Amino acid sequence: MNSVRVTAIACLMPLAGLDDDPFLVDDHGQHAMCAQWAQARDYELTCRLSVHRLRADHTTLWQDVAAGLVDVFIAPNRRTLENAIASADEFSARCAAAGVRLETADYDEPVYTTAMRSHVHRRLSMPTAGYHGC
Template identity: 55%
Template sequence: MGEVRDARGGAATTPVRVTAIASLTPLEELNDEPFLVDSRSQHAMCARWAAEHGYVIARELLVRGLRPDHCALWDGVRPGVDVFVAPSRRVLEQALSSVEEFTAECARRGVRVEMVGQAEPSYDAQMKARVHRRLSMPTAGYDGR
């Protein structure tokens, strides 16, 4: 399942590569939108999805309002080999300037777009505090644990 088929129908050696898209949402929005702020959890959700499908995470993007034609999205992306995945449409709506234009561009280029589709985690005060510490102290060597 995690391999691309060649023209004769045999398994090719190139694994499906996944670009995980997470939203770059300001820390100030933590109380109202904790999952959108928690990019680590967004990427982890995408990584679990990729592993379940036998795919390999090739890139993790952390973006906000990115244009669908931006080179950061398309650098090295190969039709039929690469897949974009996001935790949800809501995340894509924050990450990209236009989800519709992005999905149209993916279709034009022959690249799939997938949503993990799992429920977002419910954040209590302690979880929000961990996200806040991790994001507010990255240069102090805090690793989020």
């Protein structure tokens, strides 16, 4: 395994948006895209964050960077990054200043079938009922 350590950033959107924009609601699908990107480069995916409009300076984003545990942040695409981080441009500038690359996978988003939407809905609506999301 390559020594490049990657933190995946997915946006966490309300379940109410599932019909309008299922990919933004499906953080597991977003993380899978990031994992695919990291695997294709033989990078180690060390952290998965699911956030919504988080401040670009929030500790959650930077604590592992400060500890020297992050080389690259990856988001599925610019659209998800803009929903995950309150100011994607400020975050990009902070990444550059910290010497941490910010990448986007930019793979095609999946086309969600009714079954796929139902799966996402079940996973997000029953997390405390013993359903583990798989």
